[in-house]
Amino acid sequence: MNPSAGPSSPRPPAPMSCRRRAGGTSLSGEGRGPPGAGSGRGLHLRVFRVDGDRAPRIACASPFPRGNREMADQTPLSDDLGATEREIIAHRLEKAAGLRALGVNPYGNGLSPTHLAADLVARYGDLPAAQIAEDPGPWSVAGRVLAVRDFGKAAFLKLQDRSGQIQVWVKKDRVGERDFAVYKLLDVGDIVAATGPATRTRTGELTVEAAGFTILTKATRPLPEKWHGLTDVEQRYRQRYVDLVVTPGVREVFVKRARIVSTIRRFLDERGYLEVETPTLHKPEEAGGAAARPFETHHNALDLELKLRIATELHLKRLVVGGLDRVYEIGRIWRNEGIDRRHNPEFTTIEFYQAYATHQDLMTLTEQLFHELAVQVTGAPVITFQGQAIDLTPPYPRVSMLAEGARALGLSPEDALAGRGLAEALARAAAREQDGADAWKLEQAARRSPGEIVAAAFEVFCERQLPKDRPAFVVDFPLETSPLSRRRDADPRLVDRFELFVAGMEVANAFSELNDPADQRARFEAQLKAKAAGDDEAMPFDEDFVRALEHGMPPTAGEGIGVDRLAMLLTDSPSIRDVILFPLLKTRE
RNA sequence: GGGCGCGUAGCUCAACUGGCAGAGCAAUGGACUCUUAAUCCAUAGGUUGAAGGUUCGAUUCCUUCCGCGCUCACCA
Structure with a gap:
């Protein structure tokens, strides 16, 4: 089954990275990033989010303001947090503040990706990198980050959307200083958007090579461990939102x-x-x-x-x-x-x-x-x-309840329904029944009508033989x-x-x-x-x-x-x- | 409701016969521009589900309670 509920074939790569809803600030394209946003060479679509209708601002503020820890500690938190989790949440709240300092609303809205992970797979399949390069996009995707492999000035993200997963490659010299500063505030579990051409990495994985990157939603709680996930079924049912994210299938x-x-x-x-x-x-x-x-x-x-x-x-x-x-x-x-x-x-x-x-x-x-x-x-x-x-x-x-139920009791259907010899047959059946619960069930049935006795006998002896x-x-x-x-x-x-x-x-x-x-x-x-x-x-x-x-x-x-x-x-x-x-x-x- | 089992760090799990609560992942600080559970160095993280009891000493044994699973009964 095709897991994608979206278009059955990939839309042609859009000239602009993302669709904007009315009222939003228009996306910057080539050379229209905020001031000081890195080199402008090559494809340089930029994805970022600005609060309301205000213009982009603050290009190079400190990405990680110190002195926010107190603020984070004062943020109302549930009482049931252990020290480790409290610390993780505090750090993530600090990063949310860092995003705001960069002009990125950690709970922004108004930006929709124009593609799904499955669109890239449908478009390229197993094509080698050279052929992908002939028609690489750009593509615009968004989703939850399930894994980060960081190399200091570049990183690979595993992104999951409603259609599946796609890798995003964030490179400092490609996304620019500002978007890379945004990336540095990323945690596993955050919801991000990326724009850029498709490529295939040396190890063969289909990848969006980000020319623009932003964090759309900051997750302040950590996801379960990436490898084992959630195995406690109680937690899986109680926190289905987490289960849906991390449990395959x-x-x-x-x-x-x-x-x-x-x-x-x-x-x-x-x-x-x-x-x-x-x-x-x-x-x-x-x-x-x-x-x-x-x-x-x-x-x-x-x-x-x-x-x-x-x-x-x-x-x-x-x-x-x-x-x-x-x-x-x-x-x-x-x-x-x-x-x-x-x-x-x-x-x-x-x-x-x-x-x-x-x-x-x-x-x-x-x-x-x-x-x-x-x-x-x-x-x-x-x-x-x-x-x-x-x-x-x-x-x-078709299996006859009457015929099989009566036969299990050693009676003809006629005798069983008429009650002839039924009590004795039932007693014999109950006596040879090993399972105590089933024997009890048969004994209980003895007080009921012939039809109900036949049904009980069928349930005990025949249902499991269907x-x-x-x-x-x-x-x-x-x-x-x-x-x-x-x-x-x-x-x-x-x-x-x-x-x-x-x-x-x-x-x-x-x-x-x-x-x-x-x-x-x-x-x-x-x-x-x-x-x-x-x-x-x-x-x-x-x-x-x-x-x-x-x-x-x-x-x-x-x-x-x-x-x-x-x-x-x-x-x-x-x-x-x-x-x-x-x-x-x-x-x- | 009955029986059996389980509950230890955010997650996954250790901890021998009752003897200093530990590891991996995640996190934090650092290095790293082709990774696939990335790697390397360092650091921090605990009301052992809760409350009692036994004991010099309890994650471990006992009691009660809470939650979950399996199972039986009931039911689709």
């Missing part, structure tokens, strides 16, 4: 995540779906659509108890009633539950609903979508997740596991539902929707009973939703996909926190 993960979302959006738009937004603040009776505990909040002016939504389902189905036959929502939902490698309290789902479709239609659509995602995001239909190759090329195998080298649809869900699904006409003990598993993770859940208002009312009533019996994940009775169904919802199929887990798969990330920019962490101290 992090930016690419979030670029891919954005591409996942845009690919889904385009996929559904092309098929006539309408994107909508529904409330995230739910009244208590609306906060259903899934089995989960909601977050609670309160609206002051209305004095209203509210919950953050746990699903988008019930509102989207109301819209299908209203005639929006194909709708989808990509949005954040919140579930007040545990946190682990696959769960974050807030996460993103895509839910879409299609009238006059069945869950069979959605299986085909899902296969097309996942194949498309793999190609668009990773460039190929076969992805690699944690060392396992997974082929997302359709079709995907194909690892490709996705799999789990089908034939017992009715009791699916309160919002439509019963199967051919066998009312089952529902028309599937879940898609990839790499052992459930990433999609879909079914033909229940649109019989009487049945829906009965199922909500069952939820109320469950809640009264202590199930705090049971749904509330949403009277208005039943009312909507009473107006008639066309036969509809709907699906929900976990965007975060999809991002894990397509970026080969082992933890959901690696695909969430700012995962929830406890407050420190």
